[in-house]
Amino acid sequence: MDRDRELAQLQVCLDDALAGQARLALVEGPAGIGKSRLLTEMRRLGTAAGAMTLTGRSSQLEQEFGFGLVRQLFEPVLADPERRQRLLVGAARSAAAVFDVGGFDPPDGVGPGPGARGSDGLFGVLHGLYWLTANLAEEQPLLLAIDDLQWGDIASLQFLTFLERRLEGMPVLVVGTVRTGEPADPEGLLAELAQGQAAVSIRPAPLTLEGVGDLVRSRLGEHADRAFVAACHRTTGGNPLLLRQLLRGLETDRVRPDASHADMVTAIGSRAISSMVLMRLGRLPMAATVTARAIAVLGDEAELPAVAQLAGLTEGQAAAAVAGLVRAEVLRDDYPLGFVHALVRDAVYRELPAGERELQHEGAARVLEAVGAPAEQVAAHLLQAPRRGDPWTVDVLTRAAARSADRGAADSAATYLRRALAEPPADRERGGLLLQLGWLESMANGPRAVEHLSAAYQALADDPVERGRAAVMLARTLVFAGDRGEAARFAREASAVLPVSSVDERQGPLALERISAYMHGLDVQTWDPGDYPDIEGDGPGARMLAAQLAWDLFIRAEDRRRCVELCRFALEGDVLRRVDTGLLWVVAAIVLDLADEGVGDFWQETLADAHARGSMFAALSTHLWLGYRQWRAGDLPEALQSLSTSNEQSERWGNPRIGVPYGEAFITGVLLDRGDVAAARAYLDSRPALPRIGDGARLFEQARAQVLLAEGRYDEALTQLDAIRPLQSSVLNPAWRPWRSLRARAPAGLGEHHTAVALVEEELAVARVWDAPSQVGRTLRLLGQLRGDAGQADLRAAVELLAGASARLEHAKALYSLGTLPGVPPEESVRLLCQALELADLCGATHFRRDIAAALAEAGVEVPAEPSGALTLTSTERRMLGMVAEGADVKTIAQALFLTPRTVEVTLESVRDRVGVVLDGVLAAR
Numbered sequence: 001m002d003r004d005r006e007l008a009q010l011q012v013c014l015d016d017a018l019a020g021q022a023r024l025a026l027v028e029g030p031a032g033i034g035k036s037r038l039l040t041e042m043r044r045l046g047t048a049a050g051a052m053t054l055t056g057r058s059s060q061l062e063q064e065f066g067f068g069l070v071r072q073l074f075e076p077v078l079a080d081p082e083r084r085q086r087l088l089v090g091a092a093r094s095a096a097a098v099f100d101v102g103g104f105d106p107p108d109g110v111g112p113g114p115g116a117r118g119s120d121g122l123f124g125v126l127h128g129l130y131w132l133t134a135n136l137a138e139e140q141p142l143l144l145a146i147d148d149l150q151w152g153d154i155a156s157l158q159f160l161t162f163l164e165r166r167l168e169g170m171p172v173l174v175v176g177t178v179r180t181g182e183p184a185d186p187e188g189l190l191a192e193l194a195q196g197q198a199a200v201s202i203r204p205a206p207l208t209l210e211g212v213g214d215l216v217r218s219r220l221g222e223h224a225d226r227a228f229v230a231a232c233h234r235t236t237g238g239n240p241l242l243l244r245q246l247l248r249g250l251e252t253d254r255v256r257p258d259a260s261h262a263d264m265v266t267a268i269g270s271r272a273i274s275s276m277v278l279m280r281l282g283r284l285p286m287a288a289t290v291t292a293r294a295i296a297v298l299g300d301e302a303e304l305p306a307v308a309q310l311a312g313l314t315e316g317q318a319a320a321a322v323a324g325l326v327r328a329e330v331l332r333d334d335y336p337l338g339f340v341h342a343l344v345r346d347a348v349y350r351e352l353p354a355g356e357r358e359l360q361h362e363g364a365a366r367v368l369e370a371v372g373a374p375a376e377q378v379a380a381h382l383l384q385a386p387r388r389g390d391p392w393t394v395d396v397l398t399r400a401a402a403r404s405a406d407r408g409a410a411d412s413a414a415t416y417l418r419r420a421l422a423e424p425p426a427d428r429e430r431g432g433l434l435l436q437l438g439w440l441e442s443m444a445n446g447p448r449a450v451e452h453l454s455a456a457y458q459a460l461a462d463d464p465v466e467r468g469r470a471a472v473m474l475a476r477t478l479v480f481a482g483d484r485g486e487a488a489r490f491a492r493e494a495s496a497v498l499p500v501s502s503v504d505e506r507q508g509p510l511a512l513e514r515i516s517a518y519m520h521g522l523d524v525q526t527w528d529p530g531d532y533p534d535i536e537g538d539g540p541g542a543r544m545l546a547a548q549l550a551w552d553l554f555i556r557a558e559d560r561r562r563c564v565e566l567c568r569f570a571l572e573g574d575v576l577r578r579v580d581t582g583l584l585w586v587v588a589a590i591v592l593d594l595a596d597e598g599v600g601d602f603w604q605e606t607l608a609d610a611h612a613r614g615s616m617f618a619a620l621s622t623h624l625w626l627g628y629r630q631w632r633a634g635d636l637p638e639a640l641q642s643l644s645t646s647n648e649q650s651e652r653w654g655n656p657r658i659g660v661p662y663g664e665a666f667i668t669g670v671l672l673d674r675g676d677v678a679a680a681r682a683y684l685d686s687r688p689a690l691p692r693i694g695d696g697a698r699l700f701e702q703a704r705a706q707v708l709l710a711e712g713r714y715d716e717a718l719t720q721l722d723a724i725r726p727l728q729s730s731v732l733n734p735a736w737r738p739w740r741s742l743r744a745r746a747p748a749g750l751g752e753h754h755t756a757v758a759l760v761e762e763e764l765a766v767a768r769v770w771d772a773p774s775q776v777g778r779t780l781r782l783l784g785q786l787r788g789d790a791g792q793a794d795l796r797a798a799v800e801l802l803a804g805a806s807a808r809l810e811h812a813k814a815l816y817s818l819g820t821l822p823g824v825p826p827e828e829s830v831r832l833l834c835q836a837l838e839l840a841d842l843c844g845a846t847h848f849r850r851d852i853a854a855a856l857a858e859a860g861v862e863v864p865a866e867p868s869g870a871l872t873l874t875s876t877e878r879r880m881l882g883m884v885a886e887g888a889d890v891k892t893i894a895q896a897l898f899l900t901p902r903t904v905e906v907t908l909e910s911v912r913d914r915v916g917v918v919l920d921g922v923l924a925a926r
Contacts, residue, residue: 009202010042014173018049018141022167024174025200031343032241033204035177039145042175046143053143058151061299065376066409067098069156073144075099087135091895095128098407125408126162133163141171149176155409157189164196169902206238216257219247224257231265241341248329249276274347280328287313291321292330296349297360300338309367361385375399379416387423394425410440431459435470443617446481453477468498468505475512476583480658484693487516507541511548521694540579546570547584554591557733557770567592582621593629594735596772596805603629620649624663631670634808634843638874643667661696668703673809675847677710698727714749734763735775741782748786757786777801781814789823812839820855830859841867877911
C-alpha cells in the first residue's frame, strides 16, 4: 500500500526489459523504508509476466565470499546437470569455476602456486558470467532480484557493473535494493552501477499520513483516532519498518489507539528497534536469546543443526526456541532461518560484547568446518575471530583464498591471505603466502602489491627458486608502480645476491634492471655487442634476457637479423607470456613489428588470451601496443579505440605515470595522422599534469612538439624539441626516436630547407643501417618532399619500399607526395593520387582524404564527397564479414571478438548500409 508510484516505475522497467530494452533498477533508501517489500512485489510481477526470476540477498557476513551473490542467483538454474551443460557452453564455460563444476585451469607456470590464477582470471570469469546471463535470456526474459546490494561481495558487484555495460538488446531486468547511509564500497562499484546508461534510480518515499493510518487500523483496530495516527506518523517518519515495530510494541503493551494515548506512542517509539527487540527477547526463555544470538553470528540461511551446536542446545530445544522467536516477530516464518529484517539482526548481534562476538565467530567456524561447509564460509567467521597463531586457521584461510582465486575473486582471496598472515602462520609458510598475495595484487593494483612482494622476497631468502620468482614479480611491478629508478636498483641487487647456480633466476632480474632503467630515463649505457651476457638455457629468465638484448640492439639500430632472432626466441612457445603479464614479451613483439617482421595475429591472440585469463595488466598492455600497431598499419579508428581502452585500464590499475604517457602520445599521433590538428590540440590540453618520466615523458613531450609543428608554430616547436633532445639520447634508431626528421620540419617551415635536408639525410643513413623497409621508406618520403623537384627519385623509391610494407598510411603519403610533384606526368599523377585516396579511405584519414581529393579535383577528376562503404570498413568489421562468410552467427562472432551480441548486430547493420552486403539471414538468426 502507499507504493503506487514506485510500483509503476518498476513496471515500466519490467515492460522495457520484456521488450528487449534492458534495465537496471536500484531501489534506494534508508533501512526499513520498504525496499525489500517492493523487491518481493517485483518478483511476483516478473514471474506473472513470464520472466525467469533469480534471487539473491547480500549480507555483511558474506562480503568476502567471492561471487557469493552470483552463486545465489545462478546456482538454482545450474543444479540440473543437463541444463548446466547446455548453459555453460562456448564463452560461458569460463564461468564454471564460480559454481564448483569445473572450468579451465590456469596456464602452466602462471602465478606462484595453487589457486594463484586470482585476478588473472577475473576478466575471463566476468566474460563467462555475461554469456551465462545471455544464454538464460535466450530461453526467456530474465529478472535478477537482489536485496541489500550495499553488502554485495566485490566480485559479484564487478560482475554486475560488467553486465550493465553490456545489457543492450537483451531482455534482462536487474533490480537491486540499496540501503543508504552505509559506508561506500571501496571500489566505488555501486556508484558506477548507478551511473550506467541502463540504470534507473527509484527512491521509495516515506508512508503518507493516510498510509500510516491504514497500517495502524489494520493492526490496532478500525477505531484508531486521527491524533493517534498522526503521532505514529510523526514518531516513525513514515518508515514502514519502524512503524511495524512500533505497532508491535503498542500491541504488546495493549495500548488503545485513541487520542488520550497518543503520548504513549512517542514513549514506546523512542525505544527504537534495538530496545524493542531486546525487550521482546527478554520476555522469552533464555534458550530463545542464545538461539537468536547464534543465528545472528552464523548469518541468514543458517542451518538448524549448526545453530543448535553453537547455542549449546539440542536440536529439539533450538527448534522450540525458533518457534518462539517467529511468534515474537524476531525471526521470519521461513526456512532457511533468518531475521525479519537486517536491523533486527543487527540489534541482536550488537548486543554481544566485542570480545564475545570474536569467540562466537571462532566457535561458528569450528561448527561449520565440522559439518563440511565450504572453506570460504568457514573463513568468513575466521576473519572476525581472535588471532592465536593457529595452524588450522591459517590452513582454512589459505584454502579459502585458493578457491576464491580459482573463481577469479581476487579481492576475496587477498582478504583471506592478509588475515592468514596476521594469524600469524609458521615462519616456513609466511614467504609463500606473501608471494601469493603479492601476485594476486599485482594483476589488478600494482602499488598495493609492492609491499607484500617485497616482504615475500625477504622471507624467501633460503629458497633461491621461489626467491627468484619473487624478485622477478617485484621488479616488474616496480617498473610501473615504483619510484623512478627503484625497479632497476632492486633488480640489480636481487641478481647479485641470488646463487650463481640459479642461472635462469638471475637472468630475469638482469633483463628487468636494464629495461626499467631505460623506461625510467636513467643514465644507462647500452651494452657493446662484445659485452653482451650469454643467454643460458631456455627458461623464462633466458627469454626475458633475450628480449632485453633485442631492445638494446634495436635502439642502437644494429644487426636487425640478430635482433629478430632474439625476439623470436623470446616469444617462442609462449613461455614468456605465461610468467610476464605485459612487459618483456611486449618488447619482443614491438621490436619485430618495427623490424617489419610479421607477427601475424599475435596481438589479437594475446588480447583474447588476456581476456580469457582475465589479467587487467595484460589487457592494458595488449590494448596499448595493439593500438600502436594499428596506428602504424594505418587502421586509425581502431587504434583510437584500443589506445583509449588501455589508458582507462592503466589508470584503474594504479599508476598512470608510466603506461599512460605512451597512450597519450600515440593518441595524439593518431589524431594528427587523421589530419585533425584541432582535436589533437584539444586532447593534449585536456591531459592532467602528471609527473611523467623516462620514455613516456619523451614521447608525450614529443607529441606536444608535433602538434606545434602541425599548427605552424615553428619557433615554439624548436624550443620544445631542444628541451627534450637530451631525453633518451642513447636511442639512435629513428624507428623509435626520429628526432632529426621531426626537428627538420621546423626549419623547413621557416624556409631553411638546406638545414632540414641535412637533418633528414643524417636520419636516412641511420635508417639504412637498420634497414626496415617501412622506416627507410618513410625517411625517403620526407627527404623527397624537402627536395621538391629534385626529390622525385627519393619519392619513387619510397613508394616502392612502402608498397611492400604494412604501413598503409605512410604509403598513401608517399603516393600523394609523388602525385603532387610538378615533374610527374599528369596521367601518372592521377593514378598515384587515386591510389593514395583509396588508402586514406582504408585508414580513416578523413582530413588527409580532403587534401588528396582537392589535388584530384585540380586535375579534373571528380571525387565522391564520402568514401565508398567498402573502404571505410575497420579491421574488426572485416573480420566480422569473414566470419559471416564462414557461416558464423551473431552469437559466435560476439563470443570470439569479446563483444556483445547487440554490438555485433549494430556493426553488421552498419556494414550492410554502407556496402550492401546481404546479412539479413545472419541478423535474423539472432
